[in-house]
Amino acid sequence: MPATLPLYRAQDARAIDRRAIERLGVPAFELMSRAGAAAWRLLRERWPQARRIGVACGPGNNGGDGYVLARLAREGGCRVELVALQPPRTAEARQAAAEWQAAGGRTQVFEAGLPEVDLWVDALFGIGLTRAPEGAARELIEAINAAAVPVLALDTPSGVDADRGHVPGAAVRATSTLCFIAAKRGLHTGAALDHVGEVVLDPLALPPAAFEGTPPAARLLRPAALQRWLPRRARDSHKGRYGHVLCVGGDLGLGGAVRLCAEAALRAGAGLVSVATRAEHVAAILAARPEAMTRSIEDAGDFTPLLERASVLALGPGLGLGDWGWSLWTAALRSGKPAVLDADALNLLAGQQTWALPAGCVLTPHPGEAARLLDAAPGEIQRDRFAAAEALAAQYGAVVVLKGAGTVVAAPEEVPCVIAAGNPGMASGGMGDVLTGTIAALLAQGLSAFDAACAGALLHAAAGDAAAREGGERGLLPSDLFAPLRRLANPHD
Known part of the structure; x- marks a missing residue:
């Protein structure tokens, strides 16, 4: 095959x-x-x-x-x-x-x-x-x-x-x-x-x-395609070669989302991963995943040094729609750094239709978020997922990963891709946070925005299938993907 x-x-x-x-x-x-x-x-x-x-x-x-x-x-x-x-x-x-x-x-x-x-x-x-x-x-x-x-x-x-x-x-x-x-x-x-x-x-x-x-009007991507994007690493590698992902999110009560995003970025191979979140979440994230450099950010002034060190932003998991989330969202996008936008970052974007995104951005909406971005009904998105993904890509000049059964990846001047992996067990809260971290890590490692989106969506879906084979689809947790995510991110081993 x-x-x-x-x-x-x-x-x-x-x-x-x-x-x-x-x-x-x-x-x-x-x-x-x-x-x-x-x-x-x-x-x-x-x-x-x-x-x-x-x-x-x-x-x-x-x-x-x-x-x-x-x-x-x-x-x-x-x-x-x-x-x-x-x-x-x-x-x-x-x-x-x-x-x-x-x-x-x-x-x-x-x-x-x-x-x-x-x-x-x-x-x-x-x-x-x-x-x-x-x-x-x-x-x-x-x-x-x-x-x-x-x-x-x-x-x-x-x-x-x-x-x-x-x-x-x-x-x-x-x-x-x-x-x-x-x-x-x-x-x-x-x-x-x-x-x-x-x-x-x-x-x-x-x-x-x-x-x-x-x-062709589209291309189907099967898990074996990961080999083209994820070669073996050079023996003289160092962490600086593989990028620095800054995960931004985790408003009060939502720290789990940004923690999932950070671990996904680590498991997908980012050289460095930082987290900008609320003070209340710092200790828990560090205790669970000390490899993620987690900082308390209370306003945009605290945020600037982290932005300057990052190469790619993972923006949105647990960000919230309040003043804190808005201030970090605007500072992140004004930095000009390539970013993967998910969850509340997309909801904030939907209210700012004229906002110009930096080059190299990836949007990862589910059908409901896509509907808000296009000012349409979710049913319209599902009636023609290809047209919706391409319309979003044209509107924002970005790569779009339209999530759902048969995820569609579209970008200006690219042939859309369809992900031939994933399962219904992945319809649970937090899966999108793992996807955001995965794509951000591949973007940080040097893939183009379109390739990072295709490879990240495929890697995420294939990891979900591997995890489901272990214990079934129902009850599948986002954190269940981390072990197979690491394994599948090394397809030549």
Whole structure:
């Protein structure tokens, strides 16, 4: 499995398809035949014991892929129940349906219930549907989900927006999704992740020439990609080479947030880590983590010497929205130092729409914070996470890490990246503080802001997965990430 994977929009996949047909001379029906054969191979590989196969076909070419699979399954000795939503509309789908019928297959028109089978194949809409299914289409999708058997979705689970990951209504919950030709970017973020199951890509034997002129719309980052950003250190290393992170936050009662941030920066490899916080938190942080140089800061005047020594700021964990937090926030950003902004640093920024951020800043909002920054509703953010991340990056001239399932990293003039790691156990208070410290540490070690954001988000998510494997997702604590964070930050050891 490659460490990175190019992701495409539906329109890009169609362009690649057209180029293969028009310029490379691959007949359209040949592509459909390859898709159906690929789906049949995957089905036999994943469910070799399945003998009763249900195939739900729509009227377009996705349905045509289903007719091809149905014929191959029947020829392979399976009992196939083919349910059609509507008659095929495209020439290729009609040809596939005719070959299915010529082979002795029988087509049922969906009316209410479904026959009992060992597995369903979703060949209803693929990338062709971007709105909520209605009428019989909705009823058929709901019936497939209610069947309580494995589901193989062809190209995209029907009802899922392949570009945005949005699920506007009923959608198939697949066990596996087989993408044809190009991986679809929307299947790797947001609500789509609860519908796609395992995602497999089959390029249908198309040569690289078919992809020329169609750049990817995003890139998927898997944990193996960490090796490119985290090389072995030189033997003559010293702490000065790896930057000085200053963690700023911890208003009264919120000291734990900045302490988590500081330890994450240490575990991710920063050479030096300082903490600027309230006096009440100094003793506790020093007792728990003496490596973090913790100072009591009561006003901006005390803050200046720390700012001057730092190379990167981690701004926001437990900062608060009061006068103390505001004074440190303004002093930090006026210092001109690159900063990672999280939590209350983002909430303060939302109230200062015209504030110009220093170069090299990274914003790490969750959907609610992103909504405040864009003056939008959280639901709008989740409907198109790519557009939201890119809008924030353009608005603030910064790198943006839009947190959530399938974290999206965007920046001006960069191809967005999607993090293929992380789990629901990480939905707990303090995880964002660990992420902030992690990204700040990588920024301090010399990575560009975009690379630090990508590597930091990936390292953080992979550490969360490693910790969850030890004891499960529910009850996962931010501090559980520290041991795997250190281990994964050394991918060559």
